[in-house]
Amino acid sequence: MRFDDTLDTVLAADLSSAFEQQSVYRQLVDLIGRGRVPAEDRAIETLAALIPQVPLAVRSASARGLAFARPPAALVALMARDELSVAAPVLRTAMLDDGEWTALLPALAPSGRAILRHRRDLSSSVLRALESFGPSDYVLEDGREVAAVPAVADQPLAPVADAIAPEPDPVSQDQVTPRSDPVVAGPFSSFGAVALTIPIVADAVRDAETRGDTPIESTAAPEGPFEIADVVARIDAFRERRERSAPAASPRLPDAAAVDRFRFETDAKGVIGWADGIGRAPLLGRSLMLAGQVGAASIDASAAGAFRQRARFRDARLTIDGEGLAAGGWLISGVPVFDPASGRFTGYRGTARRPRAGETAAPPKHERNARPDAFRQLVHELRTPTNAIVGFSEMIEMQILGPVADPYRDRAQAIRRHARDLLGAIDDLDLAARIETDALTLRPEPVSLRAVIGSVVDDLLPLCELRGATIAIPSRDAAVQGDRHAIERLLGRLVATLLSATRAGEVVAMELTAGDDGEIELAVARPLALAIDPVMAVDEIEDDSTLDAAPLGTGFAIRLVGNLARELGGSLAIDEQQLLLKLPAATPVSAQRASKL
Template sequence: MRFDDSLETVLSADMSTPFGAQSAWRQLVDLIGRGRAGAGPETMARLRALRDAVPVTVRAASARALAAAEPPAALVRLFVEDDAAVAAPVLRAARLDEHEWIALLPGLSSVARSVLRHRRDLPVGVTRALEAFGSVDFVLDASPEALATVETPRKPVLVARAPDPEAVAEPEPARETSFASIASIAHGLPVVAEALRQHNAPPAPTADGTFEIADLVARLDAFHRERDENGAPAQAEMFDLPTIDARAFQFETDASGTIRWVEGVSRAPLIGLSLDQIGEGAAIDGVASGAFRRRSGFANARLVVAGTSDAAGQWRISAMPVFDRASGRFTGYRGSARRPRVEESAELSRDRGRAGPDALRQLVHELRTPANAIAGFAEMIESEMLGPVPPVYRGRAGAIRDQVHALLGAIDDIDMAARIDTRALDLRQDAVPLAPLLARIVGDLAPLADLRSATIDCRAAPDLVIAGDDRAVERLIGRLFATLLASAQAGERIGVTARIEDAQAVIVFDRPRALVAYPADGLLRIDAETEAEQAGAPLLGTGFALRLARNLAGELGGSLTLGDAVLTLRLPAVVSAGMEQAFSS
């Protein structure tokens, strides 16, 4: 059992300074938004107390960071009570239950509810509840206070309707926000004020005793009847414009990776999109985000833009970093985009919660370099190359070196799994004598056998030769040995026998007693958390190691079968002519 004290660490930090308040705000929002801490009353009260001390730009950045998480309803409520720039990113991406949305709607401003009206993934009940607020959200506030505090803009373009007198008499209370609604601005226009005055004034009769409003209603009825009979008016054809098929565009980003300038396509779907995260209506693969974190160039990264504009669809984007000549400071990217060619595909994985093989290989590349550096420094400290070191620190350096070597082995396993998944595994055809290979692997695993107080008993024919890539064969058999030996109990013997059968090398491994209780498919589901306390256990778990071994055996032209008491590995063999069998691969 493990205890996560991250929340206690954040709450105990100094929040009296501006930097401390901003740091605590970011950490608390991240812990609660990603489910690592509960949204309890004490935690939410602390966030509300910190809100006034945190600039709106920092709060807006925290809101955008929640786009890839699933914040609870209490945290969503905290953000939607904030300024419109802070509330909008959360409202566009939050995923709540129907009853949580409905409970949240009455406390939202009309601006916040208008953001929700643009979403198409809300439950049906929430959509109906939003429609019920229409009569309130779309009423123009005609109070004298609103007319007195709004400055009349120049050259306005406005489409408005006269509100219901009762709705005007009791307008919705205004929220404290930096956003000025169109309704409040419209009240300052002389034409709207005159329209309201004429609407509230009693109708005047004409010379023949009838009212002009009745004539207007008759004309409107006649227009609707004519449209229903003859179809839409001819003027509608003016708006039936051809769709522009954009083939390329240029863009520039700022230092945060956010696109700020676009030329060649519609700007609205792209402005504000970040190279470092998935945005609303668009998605960029890991090539661009990885390059952004390294401040390096990238080519042919995949971009998918949703919608119906000329920017919608699949793109391939390339960009180079830009640095200030005077200071050397990174200022952003300049790049271009093109439509993918016929032989290319720019579609991203539908399952965003699972990294694709290309992203895994990129991750492996980024992890291997610092891990090797840590292992090198640990060995230098342990061997006292930098000067005398106390024995206690030499021991710790040795432990770090061993742990980093285990991490490098896990990184190599991830790299191989990604290569298998992308059909990029490079295998050479070779002949691998089995007996010397088994002896070498047993010698390498002797420290692990001593740690587990277990023994390995190998019996293999001296003339048995495997047909396949020598590195892949050694990795496959070595991983199986290490995985089974790590689950062995004190005094247990792991038996291994090898024979030739039907032009195949058949290697049979005994299952340790700790794994006998698992069914065949249950072995593949043992994760790393289950074995975290076992010394020498695979870093990624027994299930991952066995799945990787099974897939690698398939790449070598063989198979791995999980039996009730044994594991059977079959690989192509090189059979001698004396046995009257031919070479098989």
């Protein structure tokens, strides 16, 4: 007999922190949407309660992750009532039967039903149900009060001035009397009544009646259906008068996007002395011989190399800092110029243009913003099967489903150990993505560093015995201000990375001191095998034991520790003797010293 308690485990999670709320929301949407757990009422109620607490970006990413996953009707109904960025991905791909669609339609917003109208796989009964919402979905809502529309088509249309209830006009206030007739509700409106709600139509009508203009064909009220030609003529006349009375527009200067080319010339020393087609201030005095950063401009080294050989160059990169027409990146090309009489080199003449799409290494802005979110979604997809691997390996190792031979139990233990290492790497990737997208939630509080270090060392004792190294815990304690979970993660990853670089008999000594700038400094002795710049160095793996500490490499771990330290308001520095970690003190250092005195 098998019992699946996945849903109970997720619902029993602690929801006191924002991180846990987002995690539970993502897990419930994934499990229910992919049919791994039933859509029970308690699960749907939990999701509904978490919606106000979970950011819209997280909810939208979870909805996009359900593409073609066939979520149940209860989950579709819940997410369809959310914001449009959450409802749209689900409504575009959800597969429900006719009865479920018909029951869901009244609860949808007009925008949600509009999405369903663009689907071509819905049955005729669902399409007929959608058509019944047409009168309410197609209403143009702009906050205006429109007068009643005659229910019978052959009745004359009310005067135009009576059909509009605008703000009182000082000129026409004594000429136009608002109607007091009650508004008659009706499912349909004539085209003329809808046209009267358009601002340009209302302005034209008010202008015509203020000036006392008569209708185009006769001064009497029109008989029969509404004539749209009358309104069109009034609109044209109103536009013509407004254009004649409008003041002449001042000439507009070209913006930065319009200036995409310029020309330049240099002297025999490569100094730019003339430029045309752009602001010359950032360019004059810049030399092609000085590659790299030169004041407010940065010139590619390829131009300097061509200048030394008096050769032509093409598409060298020029970057101009600041604001204005010249700011930004350019691709410059030039040809050497020689005196026809003497053959003496006189300088360069060239042109510059803006880079086209695809000529720069940087991805488009929307891709840069979307890439971390997509990466976090991938990390979430990796975490789910890895957790399943850990669970199944534990079942085999503990013989829950029946007796298992010892060799298979040993294999299951190895699978569980490596899967947990993989989970640690996945957590590191998720943490790095959250730091990059500014999605890391921190709750500062006073934290005892010595207590956290002691807990981290206890967890890493097996690795210490495997490496034959020793960790010397600081003799004194100090309190820092930061998120306890983040500090534990920082110190755990830092100590594990240092242990992976130790050798037999080596001691990793730690010492806590109070800095002069309101920070607590943790100095850690640098193992001899750790590079001075581990971020740029190539990892050298001597044995498989290092995989337990730094599965993604020493450089990634140190970079992650440094980024996390900056998020906490501190820093990480490495020199030949030690690693110096600085974190904000829980109380100012001056106050600590005063209390000791």
